[in-house]
Amino acid sequence: MSDVTRTKHGRPVHHWRRDVVELAALFTAVAVADAVANLIGHGPDGPALLVISAIVLAATAGFHVWWARRHGHAPPVSDTGARTAAGRRPSGPTGRPATGEPAGAVAPEVTGTSVLWRMRTTVRDEPGSLAVLCTALAERRVDILSLQTHPLAEGTVDEFLLRAPGALPAAGITRAVSLAGGTSTWIERADAHDLVDAPTRVLGLAARTALDAAELPLALRQLLGRCTIRSLPGRPVGGGRGPEPVPAEGVLEDTVMRLRAPEGGVLTVERPYLPFTPTEFARARALVELDNRLGPRIPAGHDVLTLPEGGDITVRRVDTGDLAAAKAMHERCSARTLGMRYHGPVGDADRYLNHLLSPRFGRTLAAQTASGRIVGLGHLLWDGDETEVALLVEDDWQRRGVGAELLGRLVAMAVRAGCESVYAVTQASNTGMVAAMRGLGLPLDYQIEEGTLVVTARLDAAPVAAGAPYDLDRQRVADPAHRD
Numbered sequence: 001m002s003d004v005t006r007t008k009h010g011r012p013v014h015h016w017r018r019d020v021v022e023l024a025a026l027f028t029a030v031a032v033a034d035a036v037a038n039l040i041g042h043g044p045d046g047p048a049l050l051v052i053s054a055i056v057l058a059a060t061a062g063f064h065v066w067w068a069r070r071h072g073h074a075p076p077v078s079d080t081g082a083r084t085a086a087g088r089r090p091s092g093p094t095g096r097p098a099t100g101e102p103a104g105a106v107a108p109e110v111t112g113t114s115v116l117w118r119m120r121t122t123v124r125d126e127p128g129s130l131a132v133l134c135t136a137l138a139e140r141r142v143d144i145l146s147l148q149t150h151p152l153a154e155g156t157v158d159e160f161l162l163r164a165p166g167a168l169p170a171a172g173i174t175r176a177v178s179l180a181g182g183t184s185t186w187i188e189r190a191d192a193h194d195l196v197d198a199p200t201r202v203l204g205l206a207a208r209t210a211l212d213a214a215e216l217p218l219a220l221r222q223l224l225g226r227c228t229i230r231s232l233p234g235r236p237v238g239g240g241r242g243p244e245p246v247p248a249e250g251v252l253e254d255t256v257m258r259l260r261a262p263e264g265g266v267l268t269v270e271r272p273y274l275p276f277t278p279t280e281f282a283r284a285r286a287l288v289e290l291d292n293r294l295g296p297r298i299p300a301g302h303d304v305l306t307l308p309e310g311g312d313i314t315v316r317r318v319d320t321g322d323l324a325a326a327k328a329m330h331e332r333c334s335a336r337t338l339g340m341r342y343h344g345p346v347g348d349a350d351r352y353l354n355h356l357l358s359p360r361f362g363r364t365l366a367a368q369t370a371s372g373r374i375v376g377l378g379h380l381l382w383d384g385d386e387t388e389v390a391l392l393v394e395d396d397w398q399r400r401g402v403g404a405e406l407l408g409r410l411v412a413m414a415v416r417a418g419c420e421s422v423y424a425v426t427q428a429s430n431t432g433m434v435a436a437m438r439g440l441g442l443p444l445d446y447q448i449e450e451g452t453l454v455v456t457a458r459l460d461a462a463p464v465a466a467g468a469p470y471d472l473d474r475q476r477v478a479d480p481a482h483r484d
Helices: 016-042 046-071 129-139 170-179 198-211 211-224 278-294 321-331 335-342 347-358 402-416 431-438
Strands: 006-008 012-014 114-123 143-151 154-166 182-190 226-234 251-253 255-259 266-270 303-305 310-317 362-368 374-383 388-395 421-427 444-449 454-458
Touching: 114 129, 114 170, 129 143, 129 154, 129 170, 143 278, 170 182, 198 211, 198 278, 211 226, 211 278, 226 321, 255 278, 310 321, 310 374, 310 402, 321 347, 321 362, 321 374, 335 388, 347 362, 347 374, 362 402, 374 402, 388 402, 402 421, 402 431, 421 431, 431 454
Parallel strands: 388 421
Antiparallel strands: 006 012, 114 154, 114 182, 143 154, 226 266, 251 255, 255 266, 303 310, 310 362, 362 374, 374 388, 421 454, 444 454
16 A cells, blocks of 8 residues: 555655654564574474464465455456346436436436427416426436526416437326326427527518518417418408407417407417416517517518420519509400419409418419519418418410419429418319419319319429529529529
8 A cells, every 4th residue: 555645746655654654564563583493493392383373374365366266356246336237227307317317206217318398387476386397308318408487376387398318108297297286288399490499480480570571470470389370351252240349468368369460350360288387478469569660571582484385484472562554454354264274253353362462361472474464373371370362364375384483483482381272272173273273283182062162282292493582691592494
């Protein structure tokens, strides 16, 4: 054993007590050796005692060698905490052993896979209630990636973003939360987009809304999750009484929020499976107020397309500012064309345009000639949880690929907006619309009722090749056309 136990200022420090003990041991050994020598040299049985001592020492050394070779020098397994390969597993995502596991608690095996979950639960507004809940999650190897709290009168609503072992089901998490005191627990799968913190996500949604008025329904849906959004105009197109007005601060009723739309109508958001929190209501109201202050707006940008038979047309976003040009196109369309598009009296066609061109209800693309005359309109309309596409092409420009170009870009916009499907309502005799939908190359579902044909395209099968002309700064999709 070394006598150097520590260092001070870079130099070894010696203990004088250890030196005295070692010196005393040395003198004791010399005295014992002298006594043994006198006994062997002067005693009558000295030589015999010396031989016996040598034999005993040799036998002891031999036994020690045999024992060491038989059992080895490895310490017992229990001394090192080692486990066999079959029984070894990490106790948590970081490999640290867990302590304080209650008897009978079943912790899942942690594998290489993990699952993200979004969870909301209500706990008592008492000190330590959240700590009990977090401890219950930790005992099941569940990591809390983010946490938001919403104090309410009946308790505190806690929103979690969790990362759990892949072998732990949602029922196991909710059961643990319930035993820890959580009530009204809701849970669903999350993805990587949920890892973005709430302030950053809200700022991104506000920036999208500021650039394009049509982004408001999409921004609200991304902010609030799966919900149904309906925008009711203050003056219905067909006349009659409009919706009940709401105050400027809006109305929150459990699973329904009603906000004042910028045009004077009502914006209704419903989420039956999960009540809204005051924080969610405040964020939604802030987005609507931002949209109201900025007024009508659409992004700039257009595409110049060369048609298969020659000639160029320009495709761009339009809104209510192009109402006069859209009505002029209506006047050039035949009664048959208008009837196949609007499925009603031809004289009422102009009354729909102000609603269809408003970016509050969707997005509209127009195809126009070099002289600026609009010859085709394509609408992408938000219809609650669904999305509708509609086309109108002037008679002289039909069968020339204008409708297919507009439809491809509308569907591409729906894909980027996160829509799962789009549907078109037309007549069974409208072969041009059916051909345009089939030209998308997507799975189609057909439903025919009393001469009305509803064609639904599922958007989760393959990306659409056509680009969105208003979206040139975000994404360009190659096609045969040239763009400005």
